[in-house]
Amino acid sequence: MLPTRQTRTIHVRDLPIGGAAPIAVQSMAATQTRNVAATLRQVQLLEEAGADLIRVAVDSAADVEALAEIRGASSAPFSVDLQENYRLAETVARHVNKIRYNPGHLHHHEKSKPIEDKVRWLVDVARAESCAMRIGVNAGSIAPDYKERFPGDAVSAIVASAADHCTLLDEAGFTDYVVSIKDSDPRLVVEANTRFAERRPDVPLHLGVTEAGMPPEGVIKTRIAFEQLVSRGIGDTVRVSLTVPFDDKGTEIDVGRSILADIEAGRFRSVPPNFFDGLNIIACPSCSRVENERFIELAEEVKRATKYAKEHDLTIAIMGCRVNGPGETDDADIGMWCGPKTVNLKRGEETIGTYSYDAVMGELHKELDRQIASR
C-alpha cells in the first residue's frame, strides 16, 4: 500500500490527480511537433503503453496547428508545454486539457511586462478553456531574480519560485494546478520536493528526474527519486525521462508503472553506495525541439566509448537542441549540444569547437583524456 497523500484532487479533463487518485503516469512526445506523422506515432506509442496523460510541446504557430491535428488521434488527455513562448497559450489552450509553463522562461518575451501579469493572463486563458495548469520549475532554468536571491543555492531558489507561483495562482482563485520541481540529479529532486511538500502539502506534485539519460542509469536515477518520495506520500503523477530511440518511447510509461508497482509492493532496490561516484552521463529525453534524431545514437555512442573513464568523477552532458542545450551543459565538465548537422563540444561554459556528428567523438576523446590527465 502506498501512503495516503494529503494533496487536493484536481482534474485534467476526466483524469483525477492528487488526493486519493491513483498516481498518474504520463510522458511526452520526443519529436518535432510540426512533423505531424512522427508526433502522431509518438502519441500512439504512448497511448498503447497506457499513458494517462500525453504532453506535446509548442514553439511556434506551426506547432500549434500541428497539435490541433494531432489532438484528434488520441483519446488521452493532452498537456501542452509552452517552452519559452507563453503567448502561444492563447491559441493552443482549446486543443489541450492542461498547460505547463516554466516560471524560469517567462522573462524571455515581453520583457517589460511584470511576471505577475503574465501569470494572471495564463490563468485567464486556462480558465476560459477549462484547462488545468502545471507550474513546472527546473533547476536548469531558474528565473534570473531567484538566482540572484539565492546565489549558489539551487534548491532554495526552485522551492521558493514554485511556492511563489502557487501564491500567484491562489490569489487569482485558480486551484486546478500541480507543481513539478525537476533536476537531473535525483538527490536534488528528493530534497527540493520534500521541502516543497512540507511548505505546500495541499498542492499535487508531478515528479520527474529530468535528463536522466539512457537506461539503465536513467532508470536507476529515476527510481532513487521515486522510491524516496512516493514511499513518503509525496508525488501524485510521474514522468520518466529517458534517452531512448523514438520508437521505444512507450518504455517511459512501462518503467514508471513498474517503479510504482515495486514501491507499492515494498520492493525497494538498494542503490549501491557508490552509485554517484565515477563518470556521470546525463542526456535529455528529446522533445519537439530536437534538431537531429541522430543525437540519441550519439548519446549511446558516448556511453559505450567512455567506459574506460568510468572511475573518474566527471560529468558529460548531451543535449538535443540549441535552445536549452547551451545552458544545460554549462555545469558539466564536458558538454555536447546537438544542432541539425553539427555538435558543439564544451568544457564547462567554454565552447571548444563545432564538429560534424562523425568527427565529434574523436574530439570528445581528446578532451576527456586531457581532463583525466589534469586531475
Ligand code: SF4
Ligand atoms: S535539451 Fe532541447 S531537445 Fe532536449 S529535452 Fe530539452 S528542449 Fe528538448
